[in-house]
Amino acid sequence: MSTDHDRVSAGRPQGRRPGASSSRQTILDAARSRFARDGYAGSTIRKIADDAAVDASLVMQFFGTKEQLFAAVMSITPGALARMAEAFDGPTDTLGERVTRAYLGVWEGDPRDSEPLLAMLRAAISNEQASAQVREFVQERLLDARGSRLNNDTDMTLRAGIAASMLVGVIVGRRIVQVPALVNEDLEALIARIAPGIHAILTAQPELRQR
Template structure:
C-alpha cells in the first residue's frame, strides 16, 4: 500500500518511479510488469505514476530513455496518403537515426538486447505491442510484414551508423529514401502480397 502524507519532491518521486519501473521491466518483462506493481515498489499510488508518465508505454519509453514516443511516431507514419507510407516511414527513421542524440539510446538498446536476455525480452514485448501490433492492425497486414520492414531498417542502421559502410554513409537522405521507401511500401501495402 502506498504511503499517505507529504511526498518527496517531484524530481525525487519521478526518479523513484523510474527506478522501480526499470527493476520491474527487467525482472518481469514489459508484459509482466504492471503499473500497480511499479507504483507499489516506488511507494506511490498508481494515479501519481499516471500523473508523471501517462501510460505504461510512456513509462517504458522514459525508462529506456527513448528519444521518441512510439505511439507518436506510429501516428506520424500512418497519417497521410497510402502511396507515401513507405516514404514517411523511411524519412522518420532517418530523422531519428540521423541525430546523435536520438541515435545513441537506440544503439545502446540494440547492444544491450544482443547481450542480455532480460533486455531482449522487454524490447521484444514492447516493440510487438507498441509498434508491430499497432501498424499491422492499422494497415491490415500480417505482423510478419511489419517485422520484415523493421528488420530491413535495423540492418540498414547497423551498416550505416555502427559499421559505417562507406556507400551508405556517403549517400544523401534523398538517395536513401529513393532506395528504401519502395521496399517499405511493399511490406506495408496490403495489396502488395497475396
C-alpha cells in the first residue's frame, strides 16, 4: 500500500516554505492605506492589488476574502489603543489634557497606527463588522481593560464614552471632513482649546438646571 517514500515524513515539511516573499506584507500595507482613504466599500481588491503591483487573485489567495483582508488590516493596533486607555490613569487635575493629547497624538502620528483607525472609522459607516469594532473601541477597551477607579463605574463609563465620541468627532472633522478651522490649526493649539472641554466632561457635575 505505501510507496517507497511516505508522503510526509512525520511532521517534517517539504517543498517551498511559506512566507518567503514580501508580497503578503506589501499587500497588507496597500490595503491599510486604501481602506483608510476610500473606506471599505470604496476600496476594491483590484485597486489594492494594483497598489501592491500584484494580481488580484493573489490577494484572495493570501487573505481568502475581502472581509478577512479588512479584518487583517484592523487587527494591528494594540499599542495605540493601550496608549489611549492609559491616559485615563493619573492625577485628576490634568486628566482632560492627558486624554486629549493621547487621542489626537495617536491620530497624528505613525500611519501604521492612524491609518487602521481611520479605516475603522470610515468603514464603520457601511460595514457592520467595523461598526462593532468602533463600538467596542469607544466603549470597552477604553474602560473595562483598566479598573476605572476614578468614580463609580457606570457614571465614569458614560463620561468616558462621551469624551471618546467627542474626540473621535474632532478627528472626523480634521482628517475626514477636513473642516478648514480644524485643519489649519496645529496640534498643540488644538489640544489647548479642546482639553478644557474634555476635562469638564470627565470631571464636572452634570448641569441639573432645567432650561
